[in-house]
Amino acid sequence: MIFATEADYQFFRDALVEAASKHGLQIHAYVWMTNHIHILATPLFENSISKVFQSVGRKYVQYFNRTYQRSGTLWEGRYRATVVNSEQYLLKVMRYIELNPVRANMSQHPVEYPWSSYAYNAQGARV
Numbered sequence: 001m002i003f004a005t006e007a008d009y010q011f012f013r014d015a016l017v018e019a020a021s022k023h024g025l026q027i028h029a030y031v032w033m034t035n036h037i038h039i040l041a042t043p044l045f046e047n048s049i050s051k052v053f054q055s056v057g058r059k060y061v062q063y064f065n066r067t068y069q070r071s072g073t074l075w076e077g078r079y080r081a082t083v084v085n086s087e088q089y090l091l092k093v094m095r096y097i098e099l100n101p102v103r104a105n106m107s108q109h110p111v112e113y114p115w116s117s118y119a120y121n122a123q124g125a126r127v
Contacts, residue, residue, distance in 0.1 A: 019055040029094040031116040038097040
């Protein structure tokens with residue numbers, strides 16, 4: 001488990017927003033599940049993705065370990081990245097990401113899941 005409480009999601013969100021802004025990563029879609037995350041993003045620089053995930057990973061794992069009095073790694077391995085090279089594939093990836101909570105039976109409709117970009121992308125809600 002990588003998120004146990006709402007405070008965990010909020011800490012992760014804040015760390016991600018800060019790192020993405022600092023290292024040039026534009027986030028288009030996301031979902032943060034209890035045991036994994038998906039992010040669809042465009043790097044503005046060659047090392048944007050690695051710098052963002054290094055920064056967020058370090059900060060969040062320290063927070064999580066301190067909060068839950070544990071030690072060690074939180075992530076199973078290095079992040080995986082795939083190039084999205086067409087608009088059609090981009091929309092499929094966004095749909096896959098934002099429907100993740102529905103497929104996992106965590107919500108009936110993606111708008112009900114608070115830790116996803118669905119409400120922003122589909123309904124223009126403020127994030």
